[in-house]
Amino acid sequence: MNEKVLETLEYGKIKDQLSKYLTTDRGREIVQLLTPSSSFEAVNQRLEQTADGADIVRLKGEIPIPKLTEISPYMKRLRIENASLGGTELSHITKLLRAVQVVVEFFQDLEAEEVTFKSLPSIISKLTLMPDVTKRMVASIDDDGRVLDGASSDLRSIRRTIVAAQSNIRSKMGKFIKGSDAKYLSEPIITVRDGRFVLPIKSEYKQRFGGIIHDQSASGQTLYVEPNNVVEMNNQLRRDQLAERAEVRRILGELTNLIRPHRNELLANMDLVGQLDFVNAKAKFAHATGSVLPKVSKDNVINLRKARHPLIAKDKVVANDIEIGYKYNTIIVTGPNTGGKTITIKTVGLLQLMGQSGLFVTANEDSQIGVFDNVFADIGDEQSIEANLSTFSSHMDNIITILQQTSPNSLVLLDELGAGTDPKEGAALAMAIIDAFHKIGCELIATTHYPELKAFAYNRPGIINASMEFDVDTLRPTYRFLLGIPGQSNALNIASKLGMSKQIIDQARAFTDSENQDINNMIEELTAQTKRAHDEADELDEQLKESTRIHNELQDKFTKYENQKDRLTEEAKEKANQVVEETKKKADQIIDDLHKKQAQVGKVAVKENELIDAKGALNKLETAPNLVKNKVLKKEKAKHDFHPGDDVLVKSYGQQGTLLRQDKNHTWDVQIGILKMQIEESDLEKSGPVKQDKNQYQTHVSRTRSAGMSPTLDLRGHRYEEAMTEVDRYIDSALLAGYPSVTIIHGKGTGALRKGVTEYLKRNPRVKSFGYSAPNAGGDGSTVVKLK
Numbered sequence: 001m002n003e004k005v006l007e008t009l010e011y012g013k014i015k016d017q018l019s020k021y022l023t024t025d026r027g028r029e030i031v032q033l034l035t036p037s038s039s040f041e042a043v044n045q046r047l048e049q050t051a052d053g054a055d056i057v058r059l060k061g062e063i064p065i066p067k068l069t070e071i072s073p074y075m076k077r078l079r080i081e082n083a084s085l086g087g088t089e090l091s092h093i094t095k096l097l098r099a100v101q102v103v104v105e106f107f108q109d110l111e112a113e114e115v116t117f118k119s120l121p122s123i124i125s126k127l128t129l130m131p132d133v134t135k136r137m138v139a140s141i142d143d144d145g146r147v148l149d150g151a152s153s154d155l156r157s158i159r160r161t162i163v164a165a166q167s168n169i170r171s172k173m174g175k176f177i178k179g180s181d182a183k184y185l186s187e188p189i190i191t192v193r194d195g196r197f198v199l200p201i202k203s204e205y206k207q208r209f210g211g212i213i214h215d216q217s218a219s220g221q222t223l224y225v226e227p228n229n230v231v232e233m234n235n236q237l238r239r240d241q242l243a244e245r246a247e248v249r250r251i252l253g254e255l256t257n258l259i260r261p262h263r264n265e266l267l268a269n270m271d272l273v274g275q276l277d278f279v280n281a282k283a284k285f286a287h288a289t290g291s292v293l294p295k296v297s298k299d300n301v302i303n304l305r306k307a308r309h310p311l312i313a314k315d316k317v318v319a320n321d322i323e324i325g326y327k328y329n330t331i332i333v334t335g336p337n338t339g340g341k342t343i344t345i346k347t348v349g350l351l352q353l354m355g356q357s358g359l360f361v362t363a364n365e366d367s368q369i370g371v372f373d374n375v376f377a378d379i380g381d382e383q384s385i386e387a388n389l390s391t392f393s394s395h396m397d398n399i400i401t402i403l404q405q406t407s408p409n410s411l412v413l414l415d416e417l418g419a420g421t422d423p424k425e426g427a428a429l430a431m432a433i434i435d436a437f438h439k440i441g442c443e444l445i446a447t448t449h450y451p452e453l454k455a456f457a458y459n460r461p462g463i464i465n466a467s468m469e470f471d472v473d474t475l476r477p478t479y480r481f482l483l484g485i486p487g488q489s490n491a492l493n494i495a496s497k498l499g500m501s502k503q504i505i506d507q508a509r510a511f512t513d514s515e516n517q518d519i520n521n522m523i524e525e526l527t528a529q530t531k532r533a534h535d536e537a538d539e540l541d542e543q544l545k546e547s548t549r550i551h552n553e554l555q556d557k558f559t560k561y562e563n564q565k566d567r568l569t570e571e572a573k574e575k576a577n578q579v580v581e582e583t584k585k586k587a588d589q590i591i592d593d594l595h596k597k598q599a600q601v602g603k604v605a606v607k608e609n610e611l612i613d614a615k616g617a618l619n620k621l622e623t624a625p626n627l628v629k630n631k632v633l634k635k636e637k638a639k640h641d642f643h644p645g646d647d648v649l650v651k652s653y654g655q656q657g658t659l660l661r662q663d664k665n666h667t668w669d670v671q672i673g674i675l676k677m678q679i680e681e682s683d684l685e686k687s688g689p690v691k692q693d694k695n696q697y698q699t700h701v702s703r704t705r706s707a708g709m710s711p712t713l714d715l716r717g718h719r720y721e722e723a724m725t726e727v728d729r730y731i732d733s734a735l736l737a738g739y740p741s742v743t744i745i746h747g748k749g750t751g752a753l754r755k756g757v758t759e760y761l762k763r764n765p766r767v768k769s770f771g772y773s774a775p776n777a778g779g780d781g782s783t784v785v786k787l788k
Helices: 003-008 011-019 025-032 040-060 072-077 087-112 120-124 131-140 153-178 180-184 228-289 341-356 391-405 423-440 452-458 491-497 502-511 514-599 608-620 625-639 720-737 752-763
Strands: 191-193 196-202 212-216 222-226 302-307 320-324 330-334 374-378 410-414 443-448 463-471 476-483 647-650 655-662 667-672 675-680 684-686 712-714 741-745 767-772 782-787
Touching: 003 011, 003 341, 003 374, 011 025, 011 228, 011 341, 025 228, 040 087, 040 120, 040 228, 040 341, 072 087, 072 228, 087 120, 087 131, 087 228, 120 228, 131 228, 153 180, 153 196, 153 228, 196 212, 196 228, 222 228, 302 341, 320 341, 320 476, 330 341, 330 423, 330 452, 341 374, 341 410, 341 443, 374 391, 391 410, 391 423, 410 423, 423 443, 423 452, 452 463, 491 502, 647 667, 655 675, 712 720, 720 741, 720 752, 720 782, 752 767, 752 782
Parallel strands: 330 443, 330 463, 374 410, 410 443, 712 741
Antiparallel strands: 191 196, 196 222, 212 222, 302 320, 463 476, 647 655, 647 684, 655 667, 667 675, 741 782, 767 782
16 A cells, blocks of 8 residues: 555544554554555454454453553563563563453453454464463562562561661661750651661751761751661661662562563563554444444445544534445546535545554445555645646646556545646546546546536446535535536526626626536536435435334334243133132032932922022132222232231331331331331332242341340351351341340451451441450450441
8 A cells, every 4th residue: 555645645643543542562563553455355354353342342341451561672681691671671571471361361251151253262362371470470570560578488588677677776766856855856857868767967966966977958957867876777777678689689580580481472472462452442443433344345346324534523524425336436526615525535535544454434334345456545735846846747746656556456536636727628638537547447536626527427437427515595515425416516606695686697697608507407406306315315214213113122022022922821821720620629519519408309408598509609600800800909909008007018128017007198107026117108018927938038127135146146167258148147137136236256366257357347337336355355356346
């Protein structure tokens, strides 16, 4: 791809936008070197990677890649046998190792969720995990490059000694600050000079303090003195600090040798993580700009639906449909300046470059791009003072170069073709240039203001006219692209709208030849027809969207109904069968009774009222549907017919209670266990005794002091998770029981239970305060908790 077109179409600004979403130096390097590809397979692969990244952005936000510094300079140094890396350099390598581990785990989780990708798994499979190296590096180096205490037992011991020595020195020197000698100090502080602890003493009292003077203030009024009684302590501290430095150097050398054999794997990981960072950036840029995945045409057919320039705000740009490469491969856009011709051809060119770079395009779904071997553009005023070329000469020089390099698989964009010279010669030259490109077989979009090219495009196969719409009523361009309609001359109409006299307008029309007037009338009619077609298409599109939405909504509801229909039918059949079975049993019993009575007719006559009662009992077995409905309504209504003494369910708490009395504003006093609460009537439901389901857990307000609950909870011997659950339940029970305080025995042991209990009590808002028991009552082996 030629460099000139990248500059002309502002491709670099797209890369600048991409760079905002990058977190790694290697990702920035990839974007810096990014250029459009002319390989169909490469373009498809790039777009598949972006599509995978877009799916991740939609599902998870992004691939978790931290800020990573380029490590290749460090790897070059590792080629030297005795070279050792510093803490900061090793921390950058540690971040990479940790990032690789996180990314691999991230994609493993997605795989477990059965999320599939097309292209990214090939990158992930190439990442090299180094768990042992990663574990050692993470335990030894922090993000700022400081060697951690855990890097070696010697380092941990030395640093503990240093901390203790510093504490002893400060304690000893603190006596000067708080004692009677404090008045001789410039400030009551302990500071450090040359790595040694000193006191800021007023210069006139230097003889009062023995010791070593290490520094003085700029004014000379303050001397920084190391007292005699801490000199040896400072000396020992210095020796310990030197030992610490030596141990740190040893550890850095050891860590350097640890990663030295893995140079190639680390460089490969850096490159792969950079590629993933680039995919992240492409996906987030697509999300931010509302871009979509374009189809890729092997035949170089461009079909952009509602395309818009990616560097112009979405709410400020007019989207247009642009198609070329199928029925025609040359578009001639005519019309006056400032109508949007230039921005339209720039949009086509820039979106094509973006697509061939693997970026989504700012257009609607189902848009299509080609894969061109080159894109050429001659756009703008490129007058060259150095080459002593006019605007016309500069354009001609560019076009000659483009003609020499263009192939049938190229896309050419020419702005204001033939401008800058005599109109007749310019128009003739423009037609000849268009013919030359047309014979090559490339795809060409050219803008011009010459009216002669309207008829030229109309008479040649494979070439089509186009224009930018102009609203004569408002005297403003609409920036809508009209394919198949040449640009109309609006000078006379505009002059008339602005108030020019009708006599002058009519005379001007008389000066215009009849052929030109006929063309303008034809264009005006075509424009009106096209506008009506566009408006109707937009209206139909909105109707289609609404119809599709309603259809999808109904389809979802129908699907849910279909899924539930069989289940509901089966349930209804089962209930019906139960009713039938019970009814048959009752009917059989009644019939048996009648048979017995009939068998005894000879002995005892069957009374008429007994037959009527039996018939009535059979009639009662029939239940009319409307009565069933009424019973349900009555039953539901009965649930909310409250009286004092009724058993109710408090829905918000899921607890059983008893109604005491009704208050104002539809509230009731409810007794729940030992608690008396005021509950809204809407939160109550009448209920009978609750049957416990073995598979369900329910909370009961039942434990009280009288129930024998102990004010002490013993957790000794419990596992951590079990103990924390027990503490949570016990505190809830204690609150319900009304205990002001309880004691939790956790023992001393490893301290894990004690720490867990402390963390829980800190988080619980119902805990007023807590602290360890008295020494004679268990000390820090138990905790006394005061409840609110």
